[in-house]
Amino acid sequence: MANEFTDDDDALLSELGIEVEQKKHAARTPREERIIAGFEDIQKFVAEHGRPPRHSVDGDIFERLYAVRLDRIRELPEARNLLADLDHENLAAGAEVAESAEDLDDDAILAELGIEVEQSPITELKHVRSAAEKKAAEDVANRQKCEDFETFRPLFEKVQRELDQGDRETRPFELKAEIQKGRFFIVEGQKAYVAEMGEATLTDQGRTDARLRVIFDNGTESNMLMRSLQRALNKDDAGRRITDPVAGPLFSDTANEGDDTTGTIYVLRSKSDHPIVAANRDLVHKIGVTTLSVEKRIAGAQLQPTFLMAAVEIVATYELYNINQTRLENLIHRIFDSARLDIQIPDRFGRPVKAREWFLVPLFVINEAVEKIRNGTIKNFVYDPNSAALVERNL
Structure with a gap:
């Protein structure tokens, strides 16, 4: 039975002037090349860390990417044969890794972590779709x-x-x-x-x-x-x-022991010279909710489209305790939606931006709405622009 030549045998024969016929490798498809390249990255990780990559929520972002990639490779029926000569650590045939990132591909993990990474076409397996x-x-x-x-x-x-x-x-x-x-x-x-x-x-x-x-x-x-x-x-x-409906009051207007979440409904007027604003200065109001100080919220108003790229003045504030900022702001905007100002302002780069939180509504009606919010009766009311008053809505 003939012995197979090793690399050292080949070198010796070459020095003696004897040509050795080299094995021919079949050309690989781009898909196979991507699988191999991705697998080699995983092998480098194993060589550096002495273990396979894990799906740890506290782990390095690239370790999580490699762990997902290894899952994908293990699910590919052709991968085991393709990687047989390379898989010295028996990674492709190894046990399943933890389920914590079971369905997240590379892009999904990056998106969850709020990171945008431009991936190299050499290392990505984006086009390898499992059954x-x-x-x-x-x-x-x-x-x-x-x-x-x-x-x-x-x-x-x-x-x-x-x-x-x-x-x-x-x-x-x-x-x-x-x-x-x-x-x-x-x-x-x-x-x-x-x-x-x-x-x-x-x-x-x-x-x-x-x-x-x-x-x-x-x-x-x-x-x-x-x-x-x-x-x-x-x-x-x-x-x-x-989300499911949240039970209980929206907020309270008095502080209880342990309540440390405070917020403020603020009402602003703009000093913009926009024709609509200038013609209705006393009626055009921005209504919002913040858990910061109002002064901090309006800092640099003249640079922000949401403030109409102009300075503003504070005309009313209402401090509240134990609030849910998003729910409260959505509620206020729902009440006054019929009076929402349709206004578009160019930002610093000249791009048009719609400002969504400005309303054509008198201040006394805003005061009334806040009072109804405090006593819990506001859900049955909306603002009627024709009568400039809060009216009961038809459910």
Whole structure:
């Protein structure tokens, strides 16, 4: 049986003038080259740290990227053979790493950490899509008409009212555990309601999943998997969870022991020479809420489009305790939405910007609204520009 030549044998034969026929390697596809390049980065990490990369929330950003990449490689059926000659540490065939970043690709991890990184085409595996990812995309796309949508329409309308009133908020989607029966999300620009959730199952990788019935506010539905909805929300830059209604008072106007969250409703007038502002100086007001001092909030007003690129004067403030700033501001803006000023101001670079927090409303009505906020009766009122008064709204 013939012995195989080693590299040293080849060198010796070469010095003796004997040519050795070299093994020919088949040309690799760009996809295979990307897999190998990504795997070599992981090997460098292992050589430096003496262990595979981990999905640690406190770990280095690149370690988390390599951990996700290793997961991806292990899921590729062709990777084991492709990397057989390189995988001296038996990484590609190793056990699954922790589930904490199970569905996050490189971009998703960076987005969660608020970091934008321009990736090198040598090290990214963005175009390597697993079968599970392709199935997730199909699940999102394959929607059908919801035959009993009229049953769900009032739920969507109620959620929208609660968002307008500040009883609900939208927050970035974070965890698979947030997907539960009865919850609302925003995905691909549409509200989605999880109407049904089947029994939890385990995937081949030992991860939990469940079949959902998801109703969308455009009258369609999908029987997608929980992991499919999760991936769709992670990949959608505007993907959001709609929070549940918050029980209890919006805020109190007296301090209780332990209350250290204070805030201020402020009312400003602009010194802008914009024709609309100049003609209605006593009626044009900016109404906002801040947990800072108002003086700090308006510092540099003349440089900010939200302040109409002009100095402002403080005409009223109302200090409050135990507030939720976002909910309170949404509520105030909902009350005065009919009097919202449609005004556009060029910023410092000449780009047009719409200022959204200015209203054509007299100060005495703002005072009345704040009083109704304090006594808890404001939810039934809106501002009527024709009568310049707060009126009960039709629910």
